[in-house]
Amino acid sequence: MSAPTLAVIGGGQLARMMAQPAIALGLPLRLLAEAGGVSAAQVIPDHVVGDYRDLDTLLKVTDGCAAVTFDHEHVPTEHLHALERTGVAVRPGPDALVFAQDKGLMRERLGELGVPCPRNAIVGTVEDVEAFGFPCVLKTTRGGYDGKGVWVVRSAADAREPFEVAAHAGVRILAEELVDFRRELSAIVARSPSGQAAAYPVVETTQRDGICHEVVAPAPGLSDELSGAAQSIALRVAGELGVTGILAVELFEALDENGRPQVLVNELAMRPHNTGHWTQDGAVTSQFENHLRAVMDLPLGSPAPRQRWTVMVNILGGSDPEVGHLYDGFPHALARDPRLRVHLYGKELRPGRKVGHVNTYGDDLDDCLERARHAAAWFAGDLGNESE
C-alpha cells in the first residue's frame, strides 16, 4: 500500500517536531493550523488554516487520512467521536483522551485503578475547599496548561478566584493535596493500538512558574524500585486507558506516611511532551518518531538512551525587550559548544514563551548541565547584559 496520510491537529512546536521523523519515514502529514505561519505550518506544506473547534474544518482536514493525531488536547470530545464515525482512526481516541482533557475524570479513573495519586476531591464551593483543608492546590478540570488554571490556595480568600474562573469557563474545580515533594519526575511511554508499548527512562524535571524548564535523563540517583514503579504506572495507565501514541505521566517523588519514598501521579498528557524532548538527541528513537509509529500502528523503535546523561533546557523569552531574534544567539552558542543540539520553534521571543530548547549529552552530568543552561540563557538574552 502507498504511504497513508496522517492528519495532525494543531500547529505548535510538537507538530513541528513530528515533521522531522515524518520526513525520514516518508509519512505524509496534513496539518490543521490555527493561523498562517505558525510553528508547524512553516514546515508542513500540506496544511489548512482553521479552527479545531469547528467540526466541518476537522472533517475537511481528515478527509482521506488514515489517522488523526494532535499537537494539543483541546479538540472537543464530541468532535472526536464524529471523526471516528467517518472511519478515520483517532489516536489517541476520545475515550482515552478525555482523561488528559478532564483532570476530574482522570483522578476518578486513576483512583479506581488504585494508581497512587495525591489526595483529591471535586469541590463545588469555598466551603468544600475549607473542608478539604488548606493549603491545597485548586485546578480547573479542563483547559489548563503550563501553570494556567492552577492555584495554590492557603485561605478561603485565595479560593475565590479559581471558582470565578471555573464558573466563567463552565468547568469544575478539583482540589488536590499540596504535596511536599522531593522532586518531580516524568515517565513517558509510547503505546500502539495493538498494545505494543515502549517505556523511556524516567527523567527528573524542574519547573519554573509552572512551565517545564529543565530535564535530566535519566533521573539522577533514582532507585530501581521507584524507576520501575514510575514506568509500571505509565505502562498500566496507557494500557487501561487505551492510549495510542505518547503518554507522559508527570509524577511527584515524595515520602509516604511511613517516610518511605513513593511516586504520585500529578498530570497526564497524551502527546509528545516537553519532558521527552531530550529523546531527540539522547534516545535511539525520539518520542516524536515513536508517536508517529504508534499512531500508525507500526512497530515501535527502541526507547533506550544513547548516552549516560542527556540534559534538556527550555529557551524561554525573557523580559528584556532589547533582545533580538534567536538567530543572533548562534555565533556564540554554536562556537562555544560544537556538541550542542539546538531546536528552535520558529517563534518570536516574547516574555515567558517557549521558543525552543537545547539538548546536551555526555558522561559528565555537571558538564551537560552547564553547557545546556549557558546556551539556553544565551539564546534567551539572559546573559546579554552581563557579558556586554
Place this chain on the structure above:
Amino acid sequence: MSAPTLAVIGGGQLARMMAQPAIALGLPLRLLAEAGGVSAAQVIPDHVVGDYRDLDTLLKVTDGCAAVTFDHEHVPTEHLHALERTGVAVRPGPDALVFAQDKGLMRERLGELGVPCPRNAIVGTVEDVEAFGFPCVLKTTRGGYDGKGVWVVRSAADAREPFEVAAHAGVRILAEELVDFRRELSAIVARSPSGQAAAYPVVETTQRDGICHEVVAPAPGLSDELSGAAQSIALRVAGELGVTGILAVELFEALDENGRPQVLVNELAMRPHNTGHWTQDGAVTSQFENHLRAVMDLPLGSPAPRQRWTVMVNILGGSDPEVGHLYDGFPHALARDPRLRVHLYGKELRPGRKVGHVNTYGDDLDDCLERARHAAAWFAGDLGNESE
C-alpha cells in the same frame, strides 16, 4: 537579526534531508523544485516549481534570500555568477563549484596542487585513447553522475560510444588510469566561508553498478597514516578551491609503485553526499546540518562519531514489478530491529533508483552490517520471493 532565508536549488533527497536540520535551526528554506511533488517539495512549504537552467527562475527563487545552495551540481556557471552579482551569497561559489562540475578542470587543478590522482589526460580522439593506453576509464567532463558518463574501455571499439555521447552533449572526454584499487574510501569535510573546517571520519564505500551501495564508518582497518592523508587531502582541497558547505572526496585506496598503500582522488562533490548519510544517526552533527551551518557561515558542529561503527545501506528499487510501496516494508523491518534508522525519500520504487537508506550503529560491525543489509533488501523487495 531575524533568521535569514536560504534558497536551495534542486528538489531531490539531499534537499529533503536538509529540511530536517533546518527545522531544528529555525532556518527558513526556499526551494526550487524540478516538478511539483518531488522529494524535497513534499516537505518544504516555500517552494517554486521551475527550471534551474533558467536565470529568471533562479533570480525569482533567490530574491530576498541571504544565500543559495544546491541539491546538485548542474546549475550553469554563468548563472551562478549572475546570482552573485545580485548580492546573494552563492555557496559553494561558482569558482569552486566548477571543479565539481567539470572533471577535466578538477584533474588539472588537483594536478597543480600536487594532490595524488590516477594518471589522466584529456583525449580528443580514439587515437589519443590508444596512446594513453588500454584498459582505461573514459568520463565525460560534465554531466555524469551515479555511473552515467563513465566507461571502462579495453579497446578502440569500446572508445567510440563515449566520444559520440560527448560530441552530442558538447563536453570533453577525460581518460583515467584504471586503478587496481583495494577499496574505495570517502573523506567528507564541511567548510565555512570564514575558513572553519570540520573533517568527518574517513569511511569505506562499496559501489554497485556505479552507485554507492554501502558505507562503513569509520573505514575498517584504515591506518592512521592513510586516514590522515585522506582527511588532509579533503581539507586542503576544500581550502585551496574555496569550497563552502560539504565537500566529499571519493578516493581509491591502492598500492603505489613501491607496493605501499596510498590514496588517490577519484571524484569531488560539493554538497551533502551519499557517503555521508551515515552521519544522520552516527555523528554528533549530520552532514546536512553542517552543510546548512557552513553555507550560512555559522560555527560548525562536531563531526565526531557517536558510536564505534555506523553502517549505511542504500535502498534501491529492484527489478520485481510485484513489489509494492516502501511503506509495506515497515511492519517487518521495524519489528525485527527496534534500533534500525530508516530514511525514505518519498519516491516510488523503480529499478535501480535510490529511494531511501537505512543506518545501523553499534559496537559489533558484523551485526550492524547484517541488520542494515537485511533491512535494505527487505524494503527493496529482494527478500520477498525467498521469504514468502
